[in-house]
Amino acid sequence: MQASTSAADHHGLNDESHPVAGSVRPETTTQQQEDVPHGSNHADTLSHATSTANEQPERHHRNGHGAKEHDFSDFLTPAPAIASSRYNRQMLIPSISVPGQERISSSKVLIIGLGGLGSPAALYLAGAGVGKLGLLDNDVVESSNLHRQVVHRESSVVNGMTKVQSAIRGCRELNSEIEVVGHDVRLDVTSKARAEAVFDIVAEYDIVLDCTDNPATRYSISDLCVLLGKTLVSGAAQRLEGQILVLNYPLPDDAKRGPCYRCVFPNPPSPEMVKGCGEIGILGSVVGTIGTLMASETLRLIVKGQDEVRKPNMLLYNAWPTDPRSMFRSIGMRPRRTNCVSCGDEEVLAGNNAQKITKEGIVEGQLDYVTFCGVVENIKLLSKENRLDAAEFLRTVASNSRTPAIIDAPDQKMWQNTLIVDTRERHEVEMGPQMKQSVSFPFSKILQQDSKVQEISDLVDYHNHNAVVFLCQRGNDSQIAAQKLTDWRKKHKVRTIENEQERLENSMTRKCFIGDVIGGFTAIERV
CATH class of the missing domain: 3.40.250.10 (Rhodanese-like domain)
Known part of the structure; x- marks a missing residue:
């Protein structure tokens, strides 16, 4: 750009469109005087000039028979409707753009658990335009939930709403264009009918978010995703810390998948070490951060798919670290274990005299997840x-x-x-x-x-x-x-x-x- 740009050029005007004083052409002045009716005041003159200016483009683009002189429809394709939709700002990101948004709009995501993790994840996925959003929980909203479970409201407590009902309302108020489906059931595989119902629900979706808070449920969700070939985004948070990891995702090289929850945690923690937030506490913004990260990872998986493969890792978050540089840490995980009873290779398991988990085994009640993880029994020390x-x-x-x-x-x-x-x-x-x-x-x-x-x-x-x-x-x-x-x-x-x-x-x-x-x-x- 030249440094000598004039004031007229600065406003986008040239000499002909904005003539300087003393250079007005006689014919322009004469034409304006002829067009203004006799006796009109200054306001009428401005109104007449404006209407005349508005008519000029029409006269310019049409010929004597009323047809447009230039028709660009033969070679000008209009922008896609989705480009001007509510998702315009996220489509401006080059890695998303229109194809990425189309993938998001046609995706199907299931969130299991509508507490501190599931609440922000549900809102952000709804806002992003996930085509079908499934919400699964069987709990009721309580006032103690509200400081961290941001999808729920005080009215949900007053009206005795279930978390599914409350979350559906919150997501639909945010985005009425998507399909929100509620599953007001408990993720329970202790009976044949319940296990089959859970399998049917999970099978409807592409990606599953595990937002639950107990080991037994986590292991069962992971086994379900392995058997149904679903990618699992798992998160957890307590007090001031949290973690997130992506499990069972497809790998393009050998058509196999990444590690499952059992690969990362072959043995459950001791029952005495498992404490709920009702016992040890949780900061709302911490669980909100993990839930938001779970939504981001889900959108990345939808948009990128198998085009972007990352090594298995676990992201750790500490809200109040002594050293701010350790607020986020990434820990590399081992690949899928070939001897895993859930996702391992059958020939390896056969050599170890181990049996692989099957759908029939779960439905028939052969797996007791509660016993596997252990139950905290009340201490019986005194007589x-x-x-x-x-x-x-x-x-x-x-x-x-x-x-x-x-x-x-x-x-x-x-x-x-x-x-x-x-x-x-x-x-x-x-x-x-x-x-x-x-x-x-x-x-x-x-x-x-x-x-x-x-x-x-x-x-x-x-x-x-x-x-x-x-x-x-x-x-x-x-x-x-x-x-x-x-x-x-x-x-x-x-x-x-x-x-x-x-x-x-x-x-x-x-x-x-x-x-x-x-x-x-x-x-x-x-x-």
Whole structure:
């Protein structure tokens, strides 16, 4: 561009279209004067000039018979309608463009689980124009869901809507052009009828998103996708961290597929290590980030297909890392295991005397996913005589007038001098109800430090408590704490403290009830 561009050129005008002062041609002025009716004011003149200007193109393009002088329809093809649709902005991305959007619009995606992961994934896939969006869940929307499950609304809770109903409404309000199908069922393969129904549902879709939160369901979804040849996008998130990986995707070289969930995790985690967000917490933006990434990966798989093959990897996300550079990390995964019972090679499995998972095996109930992953059973560490019913505990603590029926105590006044130990962690105490006149000893400290157990024992002896009752959230940690105190006192039967020997020398051997409350604060709040 030349530096000497004039002001007229800057506005896109040349000398003829925008003549400068003093250069107006006589014939132009004469024509304007002739066209303006006599007696018209300035506004009429402007109106007449505007209408005259609007008529000029028509006269220019038509001949004397009223036909257009130039017809471009023979060699000018109009732009496709989709180019000016609501998806215009994402089609401007070269790697998507019109062909990519057409693939998206004809794709079929199933989201299993409409919680913190499935909610943002559903909204972004609906917004992107996925042709058929399936939503599967059997839960009901609760107020505790709303801080992270962004597809649901307060009205969903008030109206008692299921998550499927609520998510369908949210997706259709966002995009009424796509097909949204609800499957208000539980992904359950424990019976033949249920297993066949689940197979039929998954078979309708091209890509499956696993947005569930328990290992047993994850393994069953992966096996279903392997047997039906469906690509699986799997995500997970807890507290401040999350992960995402793409499984069972097709490989163009040997017509085989990538690793499945069993290839990556041959053995499930121990049941004690599996905690839900209701126990350990979750930041809404963390699970939202993973769900959004799952939607992005799904769209990439739809648009690119087998044209872009990446090595198997797991993307890890940490919302609050010590080093910001480690917020996102990618870990390479091993390829498909040939000895995998789900996607492995039959000849390899036969050599290992192993049997491959089949559809018939799942339908006939030969696979017990719950048993495979293990079940967290309530701890049964204390005897029945050392456990108090929640209702009876409240009555005895409140009135100090009754002895629980399950306790065979000769002294009816034993409950008048009871030490109540709250073993919940600090953040649990801050968020939950508190028992008056209780002392706080976090379970993590009791478990790791014998000094804390000794400190509790010292309180018992110093105040001559007749009973020690431990409390936790659900009645498991309290049993462990009570047992540790019992064991410690048996081990240290004799102890003396300077200047207090006479009072304490026999305290360790006197009778003292040590137990807990069945169900902990959860049971107490239900009374």
